[in-house]
Amino acid sequence: xxxxxxxxxxxxxxxxxxxxxxxxxxxxxxxxxxxxxxxxxxxxxxxxxxxxxxxxxxxxxxxxxxxxxxxxxxxxxxxxxxxxxxxxxxxxxxxxxxxxxxxxxxxxxxxxxxxxxxxxxxxxxxxxxxxxxx
Amino acid sequence: xxxxxxxxxxxxxxxxxxxxxxxxxxxxxxxxxxxxxxxxxxxxxxxxxxxxxxxxxxxxxxxxxxxxxxxxxxxxxxxxxxxxxxxxxxxxxxxxxxxxxxxxxxxxxxxxxxxxxxxxxxxxxxxxxxxxxx
DNA sequence: CATAAATGATATCTCGTTATAGCATATTTG
DNA sequence: CAAATATGCTATAACGAGATATCATTTATG
Numbered sequence: 216x217x218x219x220x221x222x223x224x225x226x227x228x229x230x231x232x233x234x235x236x237x238x239x240x241x242x243x244x245x246x247x248x249x250x251x252x253x254x255x256x257x258x259x260x261x262x263x264x265x266x267x268x269x270x271x272x273x274x275x276x277x278x279x280x281x282x283x284x285x286x287x288x289x290x291x292x293x294x295x296x297x298x299x300x301x302x303x304x305x306x307x308x309x310x311x312x313x314x315x316x317x318x319x320x321x322x323x324x325x326x327x328x329x330x331x332x333x334x335x336x337x338x339x340x341x342x343x344x345x346x347x348x349x
Numbered sequence: 350x351x352x353x354x355x356x357x358x359x360x361x362x363x364x365x366x367x368x369x370x371x372x373x374x375x376x377x378x379x380x381x382x383x384x385x386x387x388x389x390x391x392x393x394x395x396x397x398x399x400x401x402x403x404x405x406x407x408x409x410x411x412x413x414x415x416x417x418x419x420x421x422x423x424x425x426x427x428x429x430x431x432x433x434x435x436x437x438x439x440x441x442x443x444x445x446x447x448x449x450x451x452x453x454x455x456x457x458x459x460x461x462x463x464x465x466x467x468x469x470x471x472x473x474x475x476x477x478x479x480x481x482x483x
Numbered sequence: 484c485a486t487a488a489a490t491g492a493t494a495t496c497t498c499g500t501t502a503t504a505g506c507a508t509a510t511t512t513g
Numbered sequence: 514c515a516a517a518t519a520t521g522c523t524a525t526a527a528c529g530a531g532a533t534a535t536c537a538t539t540t541a542t543g
């Protein structure tokens with residue numbers, strides 16, 4: 216009943232980075248501050264690089280830094296790159312075809328609900344989040 | 350971003366049974382009418398029996414039949430017995446602790462949303478659903 | 484009674500997600 | 514230059530949900 220752990224990790228990483236925008240952060244530093252297993256954190260960082268949210272700097276004083284403005288990275292972009300957003304368009308009860316003839320009480324509720332969620336995901340940027348954090 | 354397949358199967362099975370309340374239905378019959386792999390269907394039926402929603406009748410003309418009134422079986426009961434409802438009380442983004450200080454736009458939205466979903470699950474019985482189906 | 488058809492119970496397989504490990508390469512620092 | 518500390522890349526393990534397979538037991542029916 217939520218997004219994947221990888222999506223959650225990605226959001227954690229990027230929101231932490233958004234709050235330390237000035238710095239270039241290494242996987243070690245991120246590991247010390249976030250509750251993410253180091254080897255997996257490395258993988259997730261690699262994926263976030265490939266997805267173009269951040270870029271890596273190699274070598275001894277290397278690390279990761281945003282390659283796009285945090286004002287222009289929306290939560291929906293991050294979820295899309297990890298889990299995809301398709302599942303939001305599916306029946307929350309997991310039906311391919313509604314056994315209730317599209318008339319169950321959940322149908323319209325979830326339809327409007329998921330639109331609200333999607334709206335927030337699409338309108339909330341990392342900058343919005345980091346501003347609020349102070 | 351939905352409930353488990355097992356929960357979905359369970360809802361499918363029980364809602365089908367609710368629409369054929371008079372009959373005692375075998376796993377074979379259910380398999381012919383629902384898109385659920387036979388061996389797994391058997392397992393799910395066994396679990397639904399153990400959970401007390403239905404009871405089994407053994408022997409050649411055996412099958413399954415409700416052991417509680419369909420008016421008194423709520424969707425929330427079924428979800429609770431499969432996935433549990435705990436995940437509905439968690440952050441939809443998968444955070445243990447909100448990295449946004451409980452102030453992200455998703456927080457209040459999801460809080461009211463999940464309450465709505467929970468309300469529907471708790472107030473909708475199998476009878477409500479089968480009535481709608483006609 | 485023998486067979487057919489059902490459930491009970493349980494062991495195993497598959498597969499994707501999550502997690503781990505190790506080596507190669509790059510770069511700073513002494 | 515050599516050591517330390519980064520990331521790049523990739524192979525492998527662990528784990529759980531979903532799916533499969535088998536055999537034992539029960540009961541209706543001819």
